[in-house]
Amino acid sequence: MATAEKPTLPPEVADFLAGSPLAAVVGGQPLESASGETFATRDPGSGAVLAEVHAMQPADVDRAVQAADRAFRETPWARMAPNERGVLLHRLADAVERRKAVFARIEALDCGKILAQAEGDVQNFIDTLRYYTEMALHVQRRSPLAVAGHEAWTARHPWGACGFIFPWNFPLLLVGWGCAPALAAGNTVVIKPAEDTPLSTLYLARVAGEVGIPAGVINVVPGFGEVAGAALARHPGLRRMSFTGSPEVGKLVGAACGGNLVPVKLELGGKGAAVIFDDVDLADTAEKLVAAITFHTGQVCCDATRWIIHRRIYDDFLSEAIRRLRQVRVGYEMDPAAQMGPVVSEKQRQRVLSYLRRGTEEGAEALLPGGAAPVPGYDAGCYVKPAILAGPLSNVAAREEIFGPVAGLMPVSTL
Known part of the structure; x- marks a missing residue:
């Protein structure tokens, strides 16, 4: 069996973890839990606590959805041309690429995947973000319809605040797969990462603020599924919802979204x-x-x-x-x-x-x-x-x- 020396963390990783207890990112600002409750996220390779993280409550999730809705309605984000949004999203991809080693180590420590695989996940996130950013440039936002005697067309517009609940096996990569197309189209997002692996998503939200993405466009609400996840799934202020996880929880998410007539995408594992x-x-x-x-x-x-x-x-x-x-x-x-x-x-x-x-x-x-x-x-x-x-x-x-x-x-x- 392989053994390893305990790692010396890069300064940026150590500085990030030193901010424990780590707050949510809502409306571009850190947000502590309304209840003050925190939970530990651990390195599964050693069992050591990496950081304490604020556990968001329903009131906190409500603030995040409101922040996403305000950002959609009141900031230029949704009204930007795709190439203008693309400048900011490419800046985010550039920033992640510059800090690839930092993201990879945070990801490896938090979910236990070997470092080479974590590095691959970070590169996949970067490539995915760039891909959808470029794809948005080629989507025809208005197309004519052939209707005799009428001027008719189809128009494509972003939906608004979208909720995402992600699992713990590919924390950063799945944010790319799910949120990159939503962001490139002009939507705003509220992300509930898995309680086992919240760190890379929280770090990403900080980096997004640094590159100029408007406050409230990307919101991250760590916490437990039965509290923060449930509050997000049943929130009536969402326009779209996406869940990746178990069939059992997927049924609950689907029912909660159905109660508000919010369309939901469910990816529920496989064999x-x-x-x-x-x-x-x-x-x-x-x-x-x-x-x-x-x-x-x-x-x-x-x-x-x-x-x-x-x-x-x-x-x-x-x-x-x-x-x-x-x-x-x-x-x-x-x-x-x-x-x-x-x-x-x-x-x-x-x-x-x-x-x-x-x-x-x-x-x-x-x-x-x-x-x-x-x-x-x-x-x-x-x-x-x-x-x-x-x-x-x-x-x-x-x-x-x-x-x-x-x-x-x-x-x-x-x-």
């Missing part, structure tokens, strides 16, 4: 599959699927975690996959030698371990048993080993999204 025929290159395929379930420790909704394998190659493929998984170096996220870091929290580690127990209790065979992974020097870290379970389609390993480095195997003869 990806890889179908492996008997003519594949065994080594190449095993390498790619091992990388798939160990990337970000398997905490990716589009991971191929069900391996449906032709019986003629089942044993050989299994041997190759197990050999490669046993070689994966589990370690601290800042260790350059680590190939797989911790899961995001102790709660998530226990969830993964409980799924392994449930799988075997339901009759699955533990071909690679997994379990807790010891990492010397990081006894309080949230580490797990890769695992392979084989069982029927009714088994949890085949049916449920585990969100850990666990593959469920099923041999088949025909498709």
Whole structure:
């Protein structure tokens, strides 16, 4: 197993965390919780508290939505031409690029993904922001309609204040995927990051203010899902809502938005599959699927975690996959030698371990048993080993999204 020295943080990261307890960003200003309640966000690799963060209450969320609505109606943001907004959004992308190392370290420490993967996420955010900024330049805002005897056209306008609730596995990257097109179109946003990983989004909001994006265009309300998230989902002042997370919570968000007739986009995870025929290159395929379930420790909704394998190659493929998984170096996220870091929290580690127990209790065979992974020097870290379970389609390993480095195997003869 890989080990690591505790990192020396860049001054900008240390200065940011030294501001603990960290406040929300609402209307361009820091906002402390109306209740004074805070929560700890931890480094899952060491268990150490990174910072205390103010937990927003419904009244705080209301202030954020009002700030977003005012920014939409009263600042030039929504009325700017796309190229004018584009100047500011490119400035934001430039600022993130200049601080790429800072963002990557904040992201790695907060969600436990190895540093190289966090660096990739930051670059993806930058590229996404630039992409949608440029795309907005080519959207025809007014198009004629052929209606006999009438002058008619379609016009495209921004909606207004949009709410976003994001999960903990890709905190910054998903802000890019969700908010970049909304911002490029002239909307304003209220973001509720996951309570496990609020730091990069809070830091982004600060940087946005520094580059001249009008106050209230980007608002961030950290807190707990059942309080801050619920208050955002049911707020009647939103014009659009987006949620990424579990199906169970997605149902609640959809119902809350439906009560206010607010259109909502729900992205609710998945259980990806890889179908492996008997003519594949065994080594190449095993390498790619091992990388798939160990990337970000398997905490990716589009991971191929069900391996449906032709019986003629089942044993050989299994041997190759197990050999490669046993070689994966589990370690601290800042260790350059680590190939797989911790899961995001102790709660998530226990969830993964409980799924392994449930799988075997339901009759699955533990071909690679997994379990807790010891990492010397990081006894309080949230580490797990890769695992392979084989069982029927009714088994949890085949049916449920585990969100850990666990593959469920099923041999088949025909498709």
